Amino acid sequence: MAMKFPSTLVFLSLFLVTSFQACSRQGKSFVPPIPGYSTTNKQVIVLDKELLEISGMFYLPDTRIAAINDEDGKIFMINSSTGDYTVTKFGRKRDYEDIAMVGDYYYVLESNGNIHRVPAATANSEEEFEFPRDKKIEFESLYYDPNLRQLVLVSKEQRETKKGVITYTFSPDSLQFSDQILYEIRRKEIHAHLKDNNAQFKPSAAAIHPKLNKLFIVASVGKAILQTTLDGKIEGAWQMNPDQFPQPEGICFAPNGDMFISNEGVDGKATILKFPYTPPAK
Secondary structure (H helix, E strand, O other): OOOOOOOHHHHHHHHHHHHHHHHHHHOOOEEOOOOOEOHHHOEEEEOOHHHOOEEEEEEOOOOEEEEEEOOOEEEEEEEOOOOOEEEEEEEOOOOEEEEEEEOOEEEEEEOOOOEEEEEOOOOOOOEEEOOOOOOOEEEEEEEEEOOOOEEEEEEEEEOOOOOOEEEEEEOOOOOOEOOOOOOEEOHHHHHHHHOOOOOOOEEEEEEEOOOOOOEEEEEEEOOEEEEEOOOOOEEEEEEEOOOOOOOEEEEEEOOOOOEEEEEOOOOOOOEEEEEOEOOOOO
16 A cells, blocks of 8 residues: 655644754753853743733833733832832733833733823823724734834734734824834744744734844744844744743843743743843854
């Protein structure tokens, strides 16, 4: 009887499974390695149970990390070395997803696109700005682009177009949302860079690398990271070790390029993984 050979897709799937198994065995965090970041030098910070559902982070000038969790209207100030924290309540229970700081205010993103502006000096009050479009888009990622002077909202899922990922902006100056999409990242381009036509990539966090001036986008669903230009052109893609990143929901960078990625506590405790940055040799 003639042998039936697996399709290219099956071969690819087996390759990916084997890569992840090898990744887990060897303790690698990313496949392939992200230039400038060494797995052997990473630090794992275990968080208190109050941060079990940490869903967004922003690195502050005083080396603390401002963070939110998925349900409570609270801002947590986390020591980036020890995980110790203080907390301030600003609002009621909502589906909060990410946080950024611009000037004297924190900006907290809801999954429906609404923005909550919280004074940094007295973080116990808020103003809410409603995302004006039809609620066909779910957001989990927010970052500030200083070149545009805009906050950028990155979609996790959307029915607006057949493209993959779309973005809108919110101005901290005018307190207005954009009417038009800022940029799109096509699904087929994501598949091409991840070398998998069935790969899922639903962004859960995003931040601009301060040394490279590139955008890093993390996807919890899909366990991958993209590096793009600030207008969404993909330049790199890496798979994330699911043993180390069971549910990666936040990313931020220190001014020197050190990278922090947070995990919600799926079956255990929430964590922040710190990866020191060493610029690659030219």
